[in-house]
Amino acid sequence: MxxxxxxxxxxxxxxxxxxxxxxxxxxxxxxxxxxxxxxxxxxxxxxxxxxxxxxxxxxxxxxxxxxxxxxxxxxxxxxxxxxxxxxxxxxxxxxxxxxxxxxxxxxxxxxxxxxxxxxxxxxxxxxxxxxxxxxxxxxxxxxxxxxxxxxxxxxxxxxxxxxxxxxxxFSMRSFADMKRKLNERTWLLVDNASPNGAGSLRLRLLSELPMNFFKYYVVRRHCMGGLKGLRYAAIQASYRYLKIYRIWRAAQQREKSSRSPLTA
CATH class of the missing domain: 3.90.550.10 (Spore Coat Polysaccharide Biosynthesis Protein SpsA; Chain A)
Structure with missing residues (x-):
């Protein structure tokens, strides 16, 4: 060859x-x-x-x-x-x-x-x-x-x-492996996210889960994958939501810390 x-x-x-x-x-x-x-x-x-x-x-x-x-x-x-x-x-x-x-x-x-x-x-x-x-x-x-x-x-x-x-x-050895990898990736993205206000992120908490489920299940055609496709889309959407939730929680903590009075 x-x-x-x-x-x-x-x-x-x-x-x-x-x-x-x-x-x-x-x-x-x-x-x-x-x-x-x-x-x-x-x-x-x-x-x-x-x-x-x-x-x-x-x-x-x-x-x-x-x-x-x-x-x-x-x-x-x-x-x-x-x-x-x-x-x-x-x-x-x-x-x-x-x-x-x-x-x-x-x-x-x-x-x-x-x-x-x-x-x-x-x-x-x-x-x-x-x-x-x-x-x-x-x-x-x-x-x-x-x-x-x-x-x-x-x-x-x-x-x-x-x-x-x-x-x-062949990105997943199993769906449990998929969740583990997504959890690690989510924390990496959270640790490297640009600072955002908690208020702007709150709106994304409402849309992130359904929007991403539609993207994976319909737009990326995991609807053609039967039950495995449904499971894949649901897991991806859940961790996309979890990423925004974790970034939002970090923003809340930053805002709370900035309002706290200085202590001696």
């Missing part, structure tokens, strides 16, 4: 049970696979090495910082980012190989859809509409944002090509 002049990089922590599948889907057709591991307590490093990846250990730098570090470890300027719970489909592989067939890609960055797979399922729900991200790009022109909480590629004024085939995202 022809290889694309691309370095695939993956950041990981405690992904021994799923990173092999991610690496196997790209190893035959990319130039190298680089895994940047943030001190896993399981056998992630051993599994990645056994699958032919080059592994570098780096303590956690935040989402954007870790991915920028990983970009710099690659030997090619063209890089392809995957998370350890994502799998490239054969159709996407063919599209990426076609980008490099003439050795001169038409864009400096390419985006593609990510379609989520429910726990216990092998493929996404029908008509899945989850996310679209830039994952294939030339690091001489665009890079990941240097942010603790965000991990998006900043393309600026550069035009972005669109690939049609998806990455399959």
């Amino acid at each position: 022809a290889r694309a002049p691309v370095s695939c990089f993956i950041i990981s922590k405690n992904e021994a049970d799923r990173i092999a599948r991610t690496i196997r889907a790209v190893r035959p057709w990319v130039d190298e696979v680089v895994v940047v591991d943030s001190e896993s307590a399981d056998d992630t490093v051993g599994v990645a090495l056994a699958e032919g990846a080059r592994v570098i250990t780096q303590p956690w730098l935040g989402f954007g910082g870790q991915k920028r570090f990983a970009e710099e470890q690659c030997r090619n300027d063209w890089v392809f980012n995957l998370d350890a719970d994502e799998v490239v489909t054969p159709q996407l592989m063919q599209e990426i190989l076609a980008v490099f067939a003439n050795e001169r890609p038409g864009f400096v960055a390419y985006g593609m859809p990510l379609k989520m797979v429910y726990p216990g399922c092998a493929k996404p729900r029908p008509l899945a509409r989850d996310h679209w991200y830039v994952r294939l790009y030339n690091r001489r022109f665009v890079r990941f944002r240097h942010s603790r909480i965000h991990n998006s590629v900043v393309t600026g004024s550069h035009a972005v090509g669109r690939l049609q085939a998806p990455i399959h995202h």
Whole structure:
């Protein structure tokens, strides 16, 4: 099989049970696979090495910082980012190989859809509409944002090509795992939220739950996922509401503290 002049990089922590599948889907057709591991307590490093990846250990730098570090470890300027719970489909592989067939890609960055797979399922729900991200790009022109909480590629004024085939995202080991991850993510967002007045946030408390349930269940088509889709939409909406509630409570505490008289 022809290889694309691309370095695939993956950041990981405690992904021994799923990173092999991610690496196997790209190893035959990319130039190298680089895994940047943030001190896993399981056998992630051993599994990645056994699958032919080059592994570098780096303590956690935040989402954007870790991915920028990983970009710099690659030997090619063209890089392809995957998370350890994502799998490239054969159709996407063919599209990426076609980008490099003439050795001169038409864009400096390419985006593609990510379609989520429910726990216990092998493929996404029908008509899945989850996310679209830039994952294939030339690091001489665009890079990941240097942010603790965000991990998006900043393309600026550069035009972005669109690939049609998806990455399959096995983001949850179970719905309990989903809740754990959302709870951790919610606290991270709360800790890094911009200061807001409690009054302005109170209005969002009324709309956040129904608005997000509609977004996930209808707009993103989890209504096509049966009971699992209903459960997924309800959990996502609940944690979106919980994020605003926690930010609102923090704002209340700040306002209360600012009104309290100084004590000797």
